[in-house]
Amino acid sequence: MSCEPPAISVRGLTKAYQIYNKPIDRLKQMLWHGRKTYYREFLAVKGVDLDVARGETVGIVGRNGSGKSTLLKMICGTLPPTTGTIDVRGRIAPMLALGAGFNAEFTGRENVMLNATIFGMSEREIADCFPRIVEFADIGDFIDHPVKLYSSGMTARLAFAVAIHLKPDVLVIDEILAVGDDAFKRKCARSPRADQGARCHDSVCLALGPEDH
Amino acid sequence: MALTHPYATADRTTWQIVGIPLNPLEPFTALWRHRSLIRGLVKREIQSQHKGTLLGIVWLVVQPLMLLTVYTFVFATAFRPHVVDEDASKATYALMVFTGLILYTVFAETIGRAPRLMSSNKTFIKQIIFPIEILPAVVIGAALVKAVVSFVLLIAAYFIFIGVPTVTAITILLVVPPLLFLTTGLAWFISSLSVFIRDCAPAITVLVRLLLFLCPVFYSIEAIGYPYRYLILANPVSTCVILSKQALFKDQWPSPTHVAIYWVVSLFVLWFGYAWFTKTRKAFADVM
Numbered sequence: 001m002s003c004e005p006p007a008i009s010v011r012g013l014t015k016a017y018q019i020y021n022k023p024i025d026r027l028k029q030m031l032w033h034g035r036k037t038y039y040r041e042f043l044a045v046k047g048v049d050l051d052v053a054r055g056e057t058v059g060i061v062g063r064n065g066s067g068k069s070t071l072l073k074m075i076c077g078t079l080p081p082t083t084g085t086i087d088v089r090g091r092i093a094p095m096l097a098l099g100a101g102f103n104a105e106f107t108g109r110e111n112v113m114l115n116a117t118i119f120g121m122s123e124r125e126i127a128d129c130f131p132r133i134v135e136f137a138d139i140g141d142f143i144d145h146p147v148k149l150y151s152s153g154m155t156a157r158l159a160f161a162v163a164i165h166l167k168p169d170v171l172v173i174d175e176i177l178a179v180g181d182d183a184f185k186r187k188c189a190r191s192p193r194a195d196q197g198a199r200c201h202d203s204v205c206l207a208l209g210p211e212d213h
Numbered sequence: 214m215a216l217t218h219p220y221a222t223a224d225r226t227t228w229q230i231v232g233i234p235l236n237p238l239e240p241f242t243a244l245w246r247h248r249s250l251i252r253g254l255v256k257r258e259i260q261s262q263h264k265g266t267l268l269g270i271v272w273l274v275v276q277p278l279m280l281l282t283v284y285t286f287v288f289a290t291a292f293r294p295h296v297v298d299e300d301a302s303k304a305t306y307a308l309m310v311f312t313g314l315i316l317y318t319v320f321a322e323t324i325g326r327a328p329r330l331m332s333s334n335k336t337f338i339k340q341i342i343f344p345i346e347i348l349p350a351v352v353i354g355a356a357l358v359k360a361v362v363s364f365v366l367l368i369a370a371y372f373i374f375i376g377v378p379t380v381t382a383i384t385i386l387l388v389v390p391p392l393l394f395l396t397t398g399l400a401w402f403i404s405s406l407s408v409f410i411r412d413c414a415p416a417i418t419v420l421v422r423l424l425l426f427l428c429p430v431f432y433s434i435e436a437i438g439y440p441y442r443y444l445i446l447a448n449p450v451s452t453c454v455i456l457s458k459q460a461l462f463k464d465q466w467p468s469p470t471h472v473a474i475y476w477v478v479s480l481f482v483l484w485f486g487y488a489w490f491t492k493t494r495k496a497f498a499d500v501m
Contacts, residue, residue: 017499018499023411027406030492073339076342079339096340097336099336100336100341101340114253117249117253117254118341118343120250
């Protein structure tokens with residue numbers, strides 16, 4: 001494992017949030033190319049170095065506001081870092097917020113299709129793994145009801161079931177599983193591809209190795 | 214195609230400064246790359262517009278059919294403004310209006326949605342890895358599907374009231390693509406700008422209504438005298454509407470110069486909109 005390059009490699013990662021009073025200030029800032037400053041800074045993450053090998057699970061713990069979610073968002077690529085580099089090898093499945101990527105008006109089934117398409121799966125691949133997703137989520141008839149009727153636990157179940165069946169190389173989970181019940185958490189833990197992710201209530205990066213597929 | 218980082222260069226992803234895409238083919242390759250996702254989202258978009266209705270997807274045909282019936286009835290019997298061309302029969306005039314409206318609606322629906330396109334898809338920007346640059350293409354794609362249905366009805370009505378279209382009708386395939394390029398380019402620009410300037414939404418609402426009357430939909434361009442004609446020609450939809458009406462109803466080939474200029478300008482707008490969008494998108498999360 002040591003000779004292989006890490007699945008996630010983070011070097012000198014810093015995020016200083018720029019806080020703007022008005023949205024238009026952000027545009028002015030861009031157009032002035034930094035000759036003038038329109039924002040205040042808030043330092044959320046400073047100088048993080050992190051390597052996650054294939055097959056390794058890393059849990060990130062810390063108090064509220066200590067920058068856990070910020071770090072994970074940067075790893076997922078939804079938030080640009082201020083300085084530093086992030087190398088991620090392979091496909092990432094982010095689970096950053098409950099119900100993210102779900103359209104509340106559509107049924108669970110339709111949302112599974114949509115999520116898998118966004119992730120870049122072909123229609124045949126989706127059809128192949130669809131029964132397994134439904135089985136893993138185990139939400140009964142609710143799969144054909146709109147997601148807006150789901151409880152938080154059901155939403156988390158479906159999201160997790162989708163994420164692990166997409167066969168990502170890296171799975172990033174931010175506190176979503178905290179809303180699942182114990183039975184579901186045990187099930188996630190038993191799933192070979194989900195390993196420790198489900199047991200920890202906190203932010204987790206999973207780098208899934210080839211043996212997990 | 215696997216999705217990795219939004220700013221990924223290859224499979225191995227590294228953050229880097231996103232430069233302006235100088236390659237004019239860039240907007241096309243970006244959309245082509247996500248074609249199956251766009252197709253899926255367009256389908257969803259159309260379904261969601263009729264979700265929960267009794268007729269469901271049938272509305273896709275019923276809606277334009279009702280519009281066509283009403284326009285034909287109103288313009289062919291009751292109402293006829295004095296600015297129309299004298300040689301057009303009443304049925305022809307009604308179908309001309311319908312042609313103009315089909316084209317204008319593609320523009321209006323897309324541009325009208327653009328200001329709120331980013332804010333209504335916040336989770337796509339902040340919580341999942343999603344190619345948000347395809348969202349304007351999804352909106353115009355859905356508008357285009359509806360336009361094609363309307364166009365089929367238009368051609369059916371054409372056969373009934375006028376007869377077999379002339380060969381020049383084929384040139385419609387030459388004048389519609391620039392309209393799509395222009396609209397997509399503007400949608401990219403407006404959807405990005407409205408993230409930073411919220412005033413765009415009310416301004417665009419008014420503008421979209423205004424431009425309908427500054428477009429030769431209800432009248433013919435020849436009826437407008439000269440300084441004002443420039444104002445109408447400045448409307449991005451006008452050229453397409455004028456040339457389409459000529460090709461369909463007047464048996465006239467479009468002037469190659471006009472078509473060439475329209476293509477060049479629209480491709481530039483498409484490229485500029487895309488370049489602006491790519492340049493500004495990394496700042497979206499800062500202000501949403």
